[in-house]
Amino acid sequence: MAEFKTALLMPDDEELPLEDSFFELGMTSLLLTQVKQRLEDRLGRGISSTALFNQPTVERLTDHLASDVLADIFDAN
Template structure:
């Protein structure tokens, strides 16, 4: 799904789709089985994610969502749930960049 497709969704559906995307990506990165629960309120570092893997995930999300995500956001939003909230706001908000986001390369 593209950023434009995400933006066209009503906010509740956007949050649901974004959560599925993030949970899927985090599970794959953490080598978790699909049946394993991924807690949304636990720091991803406590779940075993490294800074390098987090940087790779940020790059993949930026590409997928066509959105610049400042690395500080990942450390200020240290759980999947908080990152989810940030991304939903970033995608559903106006076209301008979110506070703390790096300027768009477009």
């Protein structure tokens, strides 16, 4: 997810660990809030603030977004 790499100041060619917690990656609550806002803007959907803490890895958050936030898009296929 580009938004996480941007927040973490990671170069494009560096691989983002999908199974490490956001906090293990160096994210703070403030950075997570900024990522949430950018994801909402990009997806055109609201994301629960608690989702970022209940789904504390990129992998789990991606699964949550696909199954809950964007379910109508993925169910249509």
